[in-house]
Amino acid sequence: MxxxxxxxxxxxxxxxxxxxxxxxxxxxxxxxxxxxxxxxxxxxxxxxxxxLHLNPPSHWETIDSASLHLGGEFAEDKLGVQPSKPSDVIIQVKLVAARYGFFPREIVVPADKKIQFRMASLDVLHGAHIPMTNMSTMIVPGHISEVTTVFPKPGEYPLLCNEYCGMGHDHMWSKVTVLSQNDWDARKNEGKQP
Amino acid sequence: MIDTTPKRLALFNFWIAFGSFALACVFGMYQVLERSGLLTFIQSPAVYFASVSTHGVLMAFVLTTFFIMGFGYYTATTSLNMPIWNPTLAWAGYGVCLTGVVLAAIPLLLGKASVLYTFYPPIQANAFFYIGATLLVVGSWFWTAIMIVMFGKWKKAHPGETVPLPMFATTANAYLWAWTSAGVALEAVFQLLPWSLGLKDTIDVGLARTLFAWTLHPIVYFWLIPAYIALYSYVPVAAGGKLFSDKLARVAFLLILVFGLPIGFHHLYMDPEQGTIAKFWHMVGTFAVSLPTLLTGFTVIASLELAGRKRGGKGLFGWIGALPWQNPMVLAAILSLLMLVLGGFGGIVNASYAMNAMIHNTAWVPGHFHLIFAGTVVTMYLALAYQLWPKLCGKKLFSNDLALTQLWTWFVGMAIMTTPWHVLGLLGQPRRISSVQYNSLLTLAWKPYELLMILGGLVLLGSAGLFVYILFKTQTEGAIEAQAVEETPLQSEVAVSLWLNNFVPWNLLILGLMLLSYGWPILQFFVLKTYNPTAWGY
Incomplete structure (x- = not known):
């Protein structure tokens, strides 16, 4: 052939x-x-x-970062731990990430309960991380970040910015206090907690 | 047959690469010292972030690109046994790259481009920084074109023959780079440049992050492939054996080319703007791309075992002792593989989808990539320099003992530096801070590890200095070596089918995978409403 x-x-x-x-x-x-x-x-x-729904935090919801302070859910008086009833399965926390802190600077949440963080940036990229927990998300200007987690151990935790955001980046952190269920309920009865 | 053109091209590229490397090591030393807070008078966020931006650009973009171009020109001429196609174009590319580096270096060193080497907007640098970075990429495309043309010319002149493995891998890398760099090039041309020049007021940050992620993962394979070429083509010969399998080597390079590309979203796991399905798909691809590395580990270790047994090594592990540890190439391969194993474990954690939340943007991440890049990859670059310098200069290596000392100290320094770095990450330390300012008990646990890292930095800086000293001495004072028969790297003897001898089907496959992986994730920014921020300083 x-x-x-x-x-x-x-x-x-x-x-x-x-x-x-x-x-x-x-x-x-x-x-x-x-x-x-x-x-x-x-x-x-x-x-x-x-x-088990173990997925990284993904959430398509856009927002105009330049006008956060003018109203809507990220206006100053709406921030922090949202009011909840004992029957609520999820407690919502709204934070604004801005140079150089997560506002409000101090929050108190209960342990063993689902906490949903909703966060938006006022300026540049930030990253939110509570060390030793899986509470982690990037905060991208123009987008709302949403991440839900449960803190099993009560204690004081720093909420750190883990994305370079400018010369004051080292100083960008806020305090998260996780209370045991009993302490949380007691605090609630005293009327301190919404 | 290697004339002076490729030798000069290689040397000119290598000196820029290794000069930048040594300079970047000095910056690295400053950073590890500044970050520890040991000496208060050097504490300065402004200097630190300018330094870390310069260190990243020099190591990740300048060292790698220039080394890979120089090594590519050398490999193409020796392995194909033909002159450089269009040397003028090669020199022009070199000039464009160098211009880019100088343009970017000025704002970097003046602290006008402290945006890190990942230049995440909306923090904005001086426009010259983006122009310089773009020119560096554009210049490297000249090299890409030359490699692809030489591959084609050789095949035309040798119908039915198998392209030698080193050139096959180099061409795979050229294609990989063309695909890889497209992402960041699109970001630069359509977003960063017009925005930094004031032609556009706002920038779509989500789109910019997506395009950068396109580049950010495969670029590490662009850096890695020359190291793998050394492992496959130089190490078995240096150890006194042969390559265990030429075919499997080709398969590994093709798998890296195909799977290395459509997986960038493991850098965006924690981002809001990309969806769960896209992230999951990129996760599967990320695991798939570990296959070629596992194959490489097998083939290289099997080749070393063949060599060790040939040299009289007995028993299950006796062959390891019988290897020529005094040969820099063999020593580098062993140390490099060790770091690859450890770094690979860390990489699996990073890739593990939701688990990434524990270590994302913590000190664990630079710990990981220093182990893989500065450890595995750069160690092989150093060994290649010791291998090639005598050939490029026609002189004997200044001192084999010093070269061995240098490789060992690089390994030890990297181990001392990256181990505490990983621990710091698990203890929650963020990666990009210049000092620890948190008023939290947690930070007390960080201190000893930060101090240990200084020791690692010192050893590494000494090792880098020794490396440049050896190269300089070899070139200036080395004993002139009679021009021996040109030793070519390992060539292929086996015939392989079309599938393992050309890139057309693989490029088509990549096109399909890229559309699948990046189609909607990019399109969404044009279809859905986004709010784009204006520029911010730092």
Missing amino acids: NPNSWISKTRSELGLILQDMQIEHLEKNWIYLATAMIGFMVVILSIGAVF
Whole structure:
């Protein structure tokens, strides 16, 4: 047969592809093992995402950062821990991130209860993180960040800015006090907490 | 056949790369000292953030781009055995890149561009910073074009033959860079430049972050591929063995090219502007791209074992001791792989989707990328410099012992610096602070680790100085070596099919994946209503 015909060319190419697939058995075992390891990790993360709702904070909701202070939910008098009834499943906290702090600078929330943070930036990029917890989100100007978490351990926590936001970035933090359920209820009865 | 043109091109590129590297190490030393708060008179956020911006730009953009261009020119000529296609274009690209670096350096050093190397708007730098960065990218495209053309010319002249592995990988990197740099180029041309020049008042921050994330992940593979070329093509020869599998090496480079690209959103896990489905999809891709690294680990260690056994190593681990540890290339490979294993574990944590919340933007992250980039990648760049300098200058390496000392100290310094860095991240320290100002008990636990990092920085700075000294001495005072037969890196002997010998199907696959991964995430900013902020100073 003519070696330049398309049939022989295709045949030799097919032969090369088959040859490509022939690899040493150790290599083959390693490929299986490596793929299985990666697959295992992806499956675990998928189970977490689908059944336990363990997803990173994603939330498409835009806002005009330049006019936050003029009204709406991020006006100064609306900020902080929102009023709640004992039957509420979620307690909402609204914060404005601005150079150089999260406002209001001090908040008190209960432990073992779902806390939903809604945050917006007044100026540049900020990042909110409470160390040793999974309360973390970027705050992008023009967007509202929403993240929900539960604090299992009462105590005083710093809420730190973890994205460079200017020369005062080091100083950008606020205080979060997490009270045990009993302390929270007592405080509520004293009328201190909304 | 290597004439003076590629040698000069390589040396000129390498000196910019390693000069920037040494300078950036000085900045790094200052930062680790300033951050610890040990010496109050050097405390200054203004100087710190100017320094950290310069350090990042020099290491991540200047060292890498110039090294990769120089190494590419050398690899193309030696591995394909043909002269540089269009040397004028190569020098023009070099000139454009260098102009860009100078233009960006002026505002950086004057503190007019303290926006970090990730230049996240709406904090705005001096326009010359963005112009310089753009020119650096544009100049590197000259190199990209030359690599792709040389690959094509060689294939045309050698129908049916297999492209040598080093050039196959270099071309994969050229394509990777073309795809990778498109994201940041779009951000620069359509957003940053008009905005910083005053032609536009506002900037869509969400879009800018998305475009930067497009570049931010695959760029690390652009940096990594030359290190892998060294591991596949130089290390087995230096160890006295052969490459375990040429085919698997090609597959690994192709997997990096394909899966490295559509996965940038693991940098945006904590961002509001991208949705859950997009983030999940990018997470799956991020895990997929660990496959080629696992394959590389296997093939390189198997190649080292072949060499060790050939040299008389016995038993399960005896071959490790039998390896030529006095060879800088072999030593670098071992140290580099060690750091890759540790850094890889950290990377799995970063990639793990919701778990990322624990370490996002904490000190853990620079700890991780210093281990992988400054550890794994730069260690191989250093070894390649020791390998190539004698060939480029025609002189013997100034001192093999000093080179070994330098590699060991780099490894030890990196271990001392990155271990506490990771711990600090787990203890919640943010990555980009110039000092600790929080009035919280938590910060007391940070102190000892910050002090330990100073020691790491000192060792690393000494090691970097020694490295430049060895190169300088080799070039100026090294014994002249009789021009021996040109030693070419490992060449391919196996015939492979079209799939492993060209990039057309893979580029089409990438196009599809990129549309899938970035189509809606970018389109949404044009379809949905966004409020764009104006520029802010710092």
